[in-house]
Amino acid sequence: MASEVSERQARQVAEAAREAEWKLPSFGRELFLGSFRLELIHPQPQLEPEAVQRGERFLATLKEFLEREVDPLQIERDAKIPDHVLDGLKRIGALGIKVAEEHGGLGLSQVYYNKALALAGVWHAAISTLLSAHQSIGVAEPLRMFGSERQQRKWLPLVAKDHVSAFLLTEPDVGSDPARIAATATPIEDGYLLNGRKLWATNGAIADIVVVMAQVPQGDGHRGGISAFVLPYDSDGVTVEHRNAFMGLRGIENSVTRLENVFVPGENLIGREGEGLKIALSTLNTGRLALPAICVGTAKWATKVAREWSRERVQWGRPIGEHDAVAQRIAFIAGSAFGLEAMLDVASRLADNKATDIRIEAALAKLYASELGWQVIDALIQVRGGRGYETAESLKARGEKPVPAEQVLRDMRINRIFEGSTEIMHLLIAREAVDQHLQVAGTILEGDGDLRSRALAAAQAGRFYAKWLPRLAVGEGQNPRAYEEFGPLAGQLRYVERGSRRLARCTFYAMTRWQAKLEYRQAFLGRIVDIGAELFSIAAAASYAHTIGREQPERGAEASELAELFCNQARRRAQRLFQELWSNDDDANHAAAQRVLAGRYLWLEDGIVDPAGEGPMIPEEVKRVATGEHVAAAAG
Ligand SMILES: Cc1cc2nc3c(=O)[nH]c(=O)nc-3n(C[C@H](O)[C@H](O)[C@H](O)COP(=O)(O)OP(=O)(O)OC[C@H]3O[C@@H](n4cnc5c(N)ncnc54)[C@H](O)[C@@H]3O)c2cc1C
Known part of the structure; x- marks a missing residue:
């Protein structure tokens, strides 16, 4: 089955899983369309005092627990979260932070769930990864969103209390x-039989209940398609074949799990057959805020370490923080920490408020935080010099403070790959960014349809663009008094307004130039999305500084300074990206890559010896096991 999927089919599946409707307004969608709707994110919704109180109480409990009972060096040394730590997390309710109180959880808001992840993640990323895989993608969130009342009543109290959960989608x-x-769910009486092999399931080596994605064959009254199931992990036929080890995140319980004729009752199907990917994608709409939260914690910690170290360390007669090259990095680290926190706070309050659709903002936050967070840690390593490269254990053994910068660099790297790699996030967000155009002009762009339907589509598109295009010419960003209430940050918001219109013009121009082929211009689309992320981050920083001024007046001026610092950095990045939209080496690079793939420069690889040896990267027999062919063969 797997090898038969064409590019077109793959895109059709992704398209079908996409939430096509926009029931609520979206700041991100409007931003890409050239309409800067600041009112959709600002003023930020007020936090409810009661929710704050409960959230702060839990953060204090979590902090005390981490400091008293968890040794991060031990997790790193043993590549294992000790049992007493897992038990402690269960005891304080950390497995059910976001689960409603009526189902036995703590019922905390998205804002406080994120703060908890940031706190735990800084102590050791294996802990925040356990918690977020369990709650953001594991059983709780898909059931909260798509589970029947019966399923929620049955499973949520378990996962909120002490049943660790995992999410099994990926395969070799x-x-x-x-x-x-390729995993299959074959309908039988009262349920399904699951077969297949699942790779890289975080928590999969110790889970109690998991969500599994598998294909239900069509026919015999079955709708079929990729479907999601809740599966008790102690079911017969479930085998954890391997515990995977990684560059970082030492201590996560990540598995290869084989499913062999595993019975799952029909009542464990989440939603309907064929809705599995939609469920996975919708779960990620807010689930995606977990990773930015962890990145925010890391960036704040990097600011602390950079500050302390750069004041204390003296070289060439001065604290290193006074040398310009180091000072530039400190400004980058601190500015980024503020900008990332702003973006997260804006998106999380919107998630709690539920008045807008935040799928684009959450996706932008994931993409942006994982990329910028990585650069922040890289900058910290440089500021720490040789100590940045040394392990915390080794520093400690020499009597120095055990600052785990190299570990954090290794831990952070995965954020650019899982829960949607940067490349996939670019495509996903770009798809949303051009959605309105596809709605009004898709038929023309694709060149699909007969003459009559294309003529109708042209007329419809004509009407839309006759109204839309003139709006991109002028806007509030040209009014020197616009956004005055933001004081020194007003200019930054005017830039976002102008930038949003420019971005929409560039997108429109690219669509007319490349039409349906635009989707293959991934480097171009990546920049469009990255510009959108920079613009969103600037708007978020201005709004967040304003919020701090409202909620903590004594910090208002300082927040404004940090916002200015971050906005200037983000603006320069956006300007560079705008320039590179039309002046780049994309075509030449793409052609060169094809020549590399064709083996034209094989001689360039002379003089090395490959420690992995020769042969295919994924041998056929591994793929065969992955598709469950061995089971079919055994049965046959
Ligand atoms: C530590 C860890 C934890 C994980 N946890 C889980 C989990 O709990 N549950 C689970 O189901 N999975 C999990 N995963 C899997 C993770 O989500 C995948 O690694 C991720 O989806 C990327 O898939 P892949 O690694 O197979 O890369 P591939 O899809 O093979 O991609 C390889 C490269 O090609 C790029 N690429 C692929 N397609 C395109 C395209 N159309 N256009 C442009 N570029 C493209 C990718 O961005 C990437 O750079 C985990 C992985 C790791 C390493």
């Missing part, structure tokens, strides 16, 4: 492209 031959899912 199925990564970013879920259309290839």
Whole structure:
């Protein structure tokens, strides 16, 4: 099955899983369309005092627990979260932070769930990864959103209390492209039989209940398609074949899990057959805020370490923080910490408020925080010099403070790959960014349809663009008094307004130039999305500084300074990206890559010896096991 999926089919599956409707207004969608609707994110919704109180109480409990009972060096040394730590997390309710109180959880808001992840993640990223895989993608969130009342009553109290959960989608031959899912769910009386092999399931080595994605064959009254199931992990036929080890995140319980004729009752199907990917994607709409939260914690910690170290360390007669090259990095680290926190706070309050659709903002936050967070840690390593490269254990053994910068760099790297790699996030967000155009002009762009339907589509598109295009010419960003209430940050918001219109013009121009082929211009689309992320981050920083001024007046001026610092950095990045939209080496690079792939420069690889040896990267027999062919063969 897997190898038969064409590019077109893969895209059709992704398209079908996409939430096509926009029931609520979206700041991100409007931003890409050239309409800067600041009122959709600002003023930020007020936090409810009662929710704040409960949230702060839990943060204090979590902090005390981490400091008293968890040794991060031990997790790193043993590559294992000790049992007493897991038990402690269960005891304080950390497995049910976001689960409603009526189902036995703490019922905290998205804002406080994120703060908890940031706190735990800084102590050791294996802990925040356990918690977020369990709650953001594991059983709780898909059931909260799509589970029946019966399913919620049955499973949520368990996962909120002490049943660790995991999410099993990926397979050896199925990564970013879920259309290839080979695991099967064969309907039988009262339920389904699951077969297949699942790769890289975080928590999968110790889970109690998991969500599994598998293909239900069509026919015999079955709608079929990729479907999501809740599966008790102690079911017969479930085998954890391997505990995977990684560059970082030492201590996560990540598995290869084999499913062999595993019975799952029909009542464990989440939603309907064929809705599995939609469920996975919708779960990620807010689930995606977990990773930015962890990045925010890391960036704040990097600011602390950079500050303390750069004041204390003296070289060439001065604290290193006074040398300009180091000072530039400190400004980058601190500015980024503020900008990332702003973006997260804006998106999380919107998530709690539920008045807008935040799928684009959450996706932008994931993309942006994982990329910028990585650069922040890289900058910190440089500021720490040789100590940045040394392990915390080794520093400690020499009597120095055990600052785990190299560990954090290793831990952070995965954020650019899982829960949607940067490349896939670019495509996903770009799809949303051009959605309105596809709605009004898709038929023309694709060149699909007969003459009559294309003529109708042209007329419809004509009407839309006759109104839309003139709006891109002028706007509040040209009014020197606009956004005055933001004081020194007003200019930054005027830039966002102008930038949003420019971005929409560039997108429109690219669509007319490349039409349906635009989707293959990934480097171009990536920049469009990255510009959108910079613009959103600037708007978020201005709004967040304003909020701090309202909620903590004594910090208002300082927040404004940090916002200015961050906005200037973000603006320069946006300007560079705008320039590179039309002046780049994309075509030449793409052609060169094809020549590399064709083996034209094989001689360039002379003089090395490959420690992995020769042969295919994923041998056929591994793929065969992954597709469950061995089971079919055994049965046959
Ligand atoms: C530590 C860890 C934890 C994980 N936890 C889980 C989990 O709990 N549950 C789970 O189901 N999965 C999990 N995963 C899997 C993770 O989500 C995948 O690694 C991710 O989806 C990417 O898939 P892949 O690694 O197979 O890369 P591939 O899809 O093979 O991609 C390889 C490269 O090609 C790029 N690429 C792929 N398609 C395109 C395209 N159309 N256009 C442009 N570029 C493209 C990718 O961005 C990437 O750079 C985990 C992985 C790791 C390493």
